[in-house]
Amino acid sequence: MKSSSKKKTSPRSSARRPAPGDSQAIDQLCELLAIPGGSGDELRVAQHLKDRLVQAGASPGSFAFDEAHRRSVHGGACGNLILKLPGTHRGPRRLLAAHMDTVPLCVGGRPKRVGSRIVPAEKGLGLGGDDRAGCAVLLATAAAAVRREFSHPPLTFLWTVQEEAGLHGARHVTLAKLGKPQIACNWDGGPAHRITLGATGGYRMEIETLGIPAHAGNHPERGVSAIAIAAIAITDLVENGWHGLIECDGVRGTSNVGVVRGGEATNVVTDRVELMAEARSHDPKLRKRIVKEIKEAFDRAAKRTRNADGKCGKVRFTGRLDYESFSLDRRHPSVVAAVDAIAGNGREPEFNISNGGLDANWLSARGVPTATLGCGQNAIHTAAEWLDLEEFAFALGVARRFASGGVG
Template structure:
């Protein structure tokens, strides 16, 4: 079918309404309620809506709501398509008042972010579905997915009840940046929580009886730095990054510190190399324990827990979702570019769940900052792309 254009005044109104709804991670209930109400008003049926229990599986005990899944029956014989975006914003954006200033939207409050990451993505997906329903546009079977808790570790996508999606053949995610940049891969990330335990003693009266947890941590970190395993890491033409971001410990200068808590991370586009970096970091701390002893030959210990936040992935250039995305953008007169992200996306976990997913931007600038803006023209382009993907224009 021929390309179709989204209704610009309606889509702009929709994104403004979404931006004004408070909804940080674990507090997405009102966002989900608004999305459902808009779809029902456009002609959706109650039986199309489901909430999964991802909120019961994430890190927030009182998280309000799970992922919202909407399955829309098709009117043409074509493979099911998934359109998705995450509902939560970072805390900086909660309570903002969106205002138009020239060709952008921004927060009226100078100390708050806009929350276009990712209410703009929600607006793209919601607008496409509402236009289809209101105008009775021919369309394939559609699944809409609005995830929770993306901003605190992709927990909504990680804990997604995939059986609710009805096995989509093509999948598309809207998040930050240019609407014609297709993110077809993303880095993998591993997070460490390390407790270095020493033996406390009086630092003036009996320092020799103590085992300094600070010394253990310092030795481990120094070894990693010297070995090239911190910062930008390049070994044998493989690369990644690692960082020790938080170190806390100690109570007084006259006590040999017996506990240091460390938070660290490692990232790579290569899962094998990511695992190697994880092993190097763990080994450095275990080795450091052996090097710090008191007068009695006693050592401290180290407890290391960690989790894979998201696996790296890279879609093939001929993946069906990539091809449809490129063809749709070309049909609208735009030029697409392929990119790989150095941060995690919900698409990482969709890929892990067996659903290769392409990610688009929808005009957000300066996400997670008080200077965040939404480029209105880019947002409208994203709405056109989303609508044409949803109706299978190509």
């Protein structure tokens, strides 16, 4: 965001000075990074957060777990952890959110501090800064609020489950437990001064191609290859521009067949193949069109693939909306509050639209319009992931100012 009244600052040129609580927050971050907790296995993380906040002075009765895991297709050990705090001054309730789960690559990893970075201690494992860094930012902010280190309006802290497995915590959060927040920010990956205003929508598909088995050496003509059906369908999609990056009437989207499983022996005409695919677009109409084209390509391939008796293959196609797209106006109160929190800590905000799903997708869709900020995570979902501690410290200041309502 440019300003005519003062010179544009670089991300580092006017960063907030380290605060006394930063060292403790970094120690707590390392504790969180060392706790295993993939999607559906977040209970130890949730209990750790609750224990640390009770030690800071929070009343055990101010916490709640919802039943999001019982509504998720994955089940799980616990629902979302929610902490509600009354305000020390009047104002609209503010929500701060982060997700507790990590991708499988990070489960079992340990952090190691190297200068101004935190990196994985073991080769081949990820760090889990996505999103234990966000959890740590909320933990430090909530603890400071509990200790009355700053004045604030009513606050709700939400640590969600199963973000990495399809945003199920945010999708199934019990809204009645949140206290009707009117301003909301989600702390996830990326630079601490970047505000993500919107994100794409995603649709997930599970496809089965069903053929007819036969001995591939003696009578291959009696069979219908499920692998051939899948190959013909994917080729159709690629050749007609419906796989990969898709541009249609000035609108962009993506699709990908990312998983293919099938076949047990080279001497058998494979009769069943499982595939998983996705379609994404910020435009719901294009996303629906992509799904339609994928389904029709597989239907055509099945009808085209026949054996010597004229029998053809079949396709089973199921799908579900993973998350709907959203876009917040820069004048929305959640965005205005995020801008104030970043500017109040000495930086100029950068605006972003994401091509991946965020908890903010479902929170916004369910009536809690949410902006997303980063905490300094880099190379997430890889074994090369690292966390920038200067960015993490800046995120702490941003979260504290956001929670204060811009007055503390």
